[in-house]
Amino acid sequence: MNLPTSKYFKPINIRTFISSNSRILFWIPTLLFLLSFFFFPLFKILALTFDLETLIDLNNLRIIWNSLLFTFYQAFLSTLLTFALGLPAAILFSKFDFRGKSLLRALTAIPFMLPTVVVAAAFNSIFSSRGLFSFLFPSFVIHPSPFILILIAHTFYNTTIVIRIVGNTLSRLDPKLEASARSLGADTFHVWKDVIFPILRPSLLAAALLVFMFDFTSFGVILLLGGSQFATLEVEIYIRALQLPNLNLAALLAAIQLVFTLIFSILYSRTINQVQTQTAPRFSTVRPPKTIKEKLFVATFYLLLSAFFLLPLLSLPIRSITRLEADRGQREQIQYGFTTDYYEELFINRRGSLFYVPPVQAAANSLGFAGINVILSLALGYPAAYALAKPTRLEKILDPFLMLPLGASAVMMGLGFILSFGRLIASPFFIPIAHTLIALPFVIRTLQPALASIPERLRQAASTLGASPLRVWQTVDFPILSRATLSAATFAFTVSLGEFGATLLITRPEYPTIPIAISRFLSQPGGLNYGQAMAMATVLMLLTTLSILLIEKLRFNNAGEL
Numbered sequence: 001m002n003l004p005t006s007k008y009f010k011p012i013n014i015r016t017f018i019s020s021n022s023r024i025l026f027w028i029p030t031l032l033f034l035l036s037f038f039f040f041p042l043f044k045i046l047a048l049t050f051d052l053e054t055l056i057d058l059n060n061l062r063i064i065w066n067s068l069l070f071t072f073y074q075a076f077l078s079t080l081l082t083f084a085l086g087l088p089a090a091i092l093f094s095k096f097d098f099r100g101k102s103l104l105r106a107l108t109a110i111p112f113m114l115p116t117v118v119v120a121a122a123f124n125s126i127f128s129s130r131g132l133f134s135f136l137f138p139s140f141v142i143h144p145s146p147f148i149l150i151l152i153a154h155t156f157y158n159t160t161i162v163i164r165i166v167g168n169t170l171s172r173l174d175p176k177l178e179a180s181a182r183s184l185g186a187d188t189f190h191v192w193k194d195v196i197f198p199i200l201r202p203s204l205l206a207a208a209l210l211v212f213m214f215d216f217t218s219f220g221v222i223l224l225l226g227g228s229q230f231a232t233l234e235v236e237i238y239i240r241a242l243q244l245p246n247l248n249l250a251a252l253l254a255a256i257q258l259v260f261t262l263i264f265s266i267l268y269s270r271t272i273n274q275v276q277t278q279t280a281p282r283f284s285t286v287r288p289p290k291t292i293k294e295k296l297f298v299a300t301f302y303l304l305l306s307a308f309f310l311l312p313l314l315s316l317p318i319r320s321i322t323r324l325e326a327d328r329g330q331r332e333q334i335q336y337g338f339t340t341d342y343y344e345e346l347f348i349n350r351r352g353s354l355f356y357v358p359p360v361q362a363a364a365n366s367l368g369f370a371g372i373n374v375i376l377s378l379a380l381g382y383p384a385a386y387a388l389a390k391p392t393r394l395e396k397i398l399d400p401f402l403m404l405p406l407g408a409s410a411v412m413m414g415l416g417f418i419l420s421f422g423r424l425i426a427s428p429f430f431i432p433i434a435h436t437l438i439a440l441p442f443v444i445r446t447l448q449p450a451l452a453s454i455p456e457r458l459r460q461a462a463s464t465l466g467a468s469p470l471r472v473w474q475t476v477d478f479p480i481l482s483r484a485t486l487s488a489a490t491f492a493f494t495v496s497l498g499e500f501g502a503t504l505l506i507t508r509p510e511y512p513t514i515p516i517a518i519s520r521f522l523s524q525p526g527g528l529n530y531g532q533a534m535a536m537a538t539v540l541m542l543l544t545t546l547s548i549l550l551i552e553k554l555r556f557n558n559a560g561e562l
Helices: 014-020 022-049 052-056 058-095 101-113 116-127 132-136 146-172 175-183 188-216 220-226 233-243 247-278 292-320 341-345 359-389 393-407 410-426 430-453 456-464 469-498 501-506 514-522 527-554
Strands: none
Touching: 022 247, 022 359, 022 393, 022 410, 022 430, 052 058, 052 247, 058 101, 058 146, 058 188, 058 233, 058 247, 058 292, 101 146, 101 292, 101 527, 116 132, 116 146, 116 220, 116 292, 116 469, 116 514, 116 527, 132 292, 146 188, 146 220, 146 292, 175 188, 188 247, 220 233, 220 514, 233 247, 233 410, 233 501, 247 393, 247 410, 292 527, 341 527, 359 393, 359 430, 359 469, 359 514, 359 527, 393 430, 410 430, 410 501, 430 469, 430 501, 456 469, 469 527, 501 514, 514 527
16 A cells, blocks of 8 residues: 655655564564563652752762771682682683582582572572571581671582683683793792683683672572662662661662662673684683692692582472471470471461461462463563674664663663553562563574574575475475474563572562562571471472573574573
């Protein structure tokens, strides 16, 4: 159909217009979703930030300064501790070959993908006053303080980043450089100082920035292991949004955190690009340890890494079947030992209250929200990934906007929902929407390379041989897209199961998820509550681990790389 013509208007062919602008149609659902649930809440936060009374209030400024100072302090110490373990571990994996190396490397990577509540529960199960360490060694005078536990948990989480980034650069170093330096008389110290360190510096800086950024935005670990007295920016936003309502101050804190997160992200992007241009693939120089010093180094860190990463992961399921205290404060003799009561209690509403939600209902809620998240993420991710598979100028402009939710913390998203939708967030459907915002960038990045890899000539060849469009899709597209789709769906499912920060702000008491239920049980007295928290965390850890293994098996080349 053609529009009427005149000397003032050029004729427009509707079909031609739609065809030439059809790519924008792929973006409409995703852009509408981001505008409604990310940019609009972000605008509401920024609008509150510029409230003059909030900006000049001395008490607010004191709170901001203290939380900002403590956030930098704990992030700096956590990063330092992570490097103290991660740097020798990177040398171990990049330079030496030994039995069990692949298994140990996989073990160091698992914590990074576990939900924060599982990590917090794991360290709680071993080091808290109710943990196995306190029970087995009651006379041991030294017990880690909550702050030390936070630092150790951050190290447990992020060591794999140092191993991956610094270790990859070390494994690619040209051995001729070191050999040439030694032939000129340089000892080990000067080889590292004058040859290896200058090449390694961008990798060290990139790893430090990424670890610092994750520690800077940490929420679940700090809240569950330390409580509200350890007020980082994230914890302070949560307190000011829900416990001591001051939404203007919460918005100002969120804006400050967003600024620092963006600065760290920009610095990291520039640094990691230097890492990629500094090195080139080389043949492997990995070898078994030869000298006594090398064998001692390998054996020491093999045992240290095994103990550090294995103990919390084993302690959690063991504590979930071990009774070490009275269930409800009984004074009669306690039946210490192994029990399955904590798992059985997950299915019982013992209080008989209409307002009490049994843990199994929380599990059902989590599975339901995760299912909706998968459907939403795929429905929004597929059109955007299809457009990005063959990027034009439009895609190059819009692509960075898809990644923006990664720069905002989950707590900040929850705050944005409270400010934007008010009483409407009583609806449980805002929980999977928040989860979709977090999962969507990863889903798109998983689908995009699979869609881009489908050769057009195969489709054309199948059509030439007489195959219908449906048959072409079944024989060419489906085998590739099915694996990528399952991988993306599993990733979205896993993210939703473990999400804690945004859910804590917007969830209603009648719709708890597994992480929320674990948090509630950990904060309540009595061995039964604690045991149920351990049991639920164990179930969540097993579900997450199975999902991680499935994702790794199905992962397409370069999929999920942001």
